[in-house]
Amino acid sequence: MALGFNFRNNDSGQLHTLEAIMAAIVMIGVLIFAVQATTITPLTSSTANAHIESQLYTLGQDMVMALDHSQYDQDSQLKKEIIGWSGDEYVWNATHYKSRANGSDTISGPVNELLQQTLVAKGIGHNMEFTFRLDSENTLTSPYIYNGDPSDNAVIVSRKVVLSNNDIANTSSFENRTSIPDMDNTTDFYNIVDVKLTMWRM
Numbered sequence: 001m002a003l004g005f006n007f008r009n010n011d012s013g014q015l016h017t018l019e020a021i022m023a024a025i026v027m028i029g030v031l032i033f034a035v036q037a038t039t040i041t042p043l044t045s046s047t048a049n050a051h052i053e054s055q056l057y058t059l060g061q062d063m064v065m066a067l068d069h070s071q072y073d074q075d076s077q078l079k080k081e082i083i084g085w086s087g088d089e090y091v092w093n094a095t096h097y098k099s100r101a102n103g104s105d106t107i108s109g110p111v112n113e114l115l116q117q118t119l120v121a122k123g124i125g126h127n128m129e130f131t132f133r134l135d136s137e138n139t140l141t142s143p144y145i146y147n148g149d150p151s152d153n154a155v156i157v158s159r160k161v162v163l164s165n166n167d168i169a170n171t172s173s174f175e176n177r178t179s180i181p182d183m184d185n186t187t188d189f190y191n192i193v194d195v196k197l198t199m200w201r202m
Contacts, residue, residue: 060157
């Protein structure tokens with residue numbers, strides 16, 4: 001018995017093959033677009049970090065603004081903290097901010113209370129630094145409160161505090177303690193201290 005093959009010139013098979021290839025290309029393109037255009041959800045780590053950083057920044061701004069607020073003809077708590085500063089660096093020892101140089105010297109007052117109730121109570125790591133001018137070209141940053149090296153997601157808020165000669169009882173003693181010099185002996189202007197608060201989640 002002989003087998004016979006009948007070949008006919010039919011374009012329908014080629015069209016079906018071409019349609020299948022085009023459909024596959026379209027599906028692959030849709031998948032690639034969907035992967036690249038995936039919306040970051042609140043469960044995504046980068047978004048969570050950004051949300052935490054935003055919360056910390058707002059919290060820090062509110063804190064320094066509250067501390068720098070002053071009643072009429074009175075110094076703010078932040079300015080009082082700078083004027084009363086011993087020049088030492090303080091670290092948190094689980095109960096108090098204690099001076100590195102003098103273990104019996106601790107921070108007290110509204111700034112201490114706000115930091116403890118707001119940051120320590122929530123387990124938020126924080127450092128505070130004072131930056132001021134030494135002359136027209138040089139500045140110095142002195143640590144006030146140090147609680148370790150900040151994480152990569154730390155946020156920084158700052159507030160500038162203007163000091164005048166009238167704010168300080170003894171300018172010579174103040175400069176010896178803090179290294180903050182009088183930038184203009186001819187006027188009542190003394191110096192500007194940039195208070196920087198760095199915060200991060202522990």
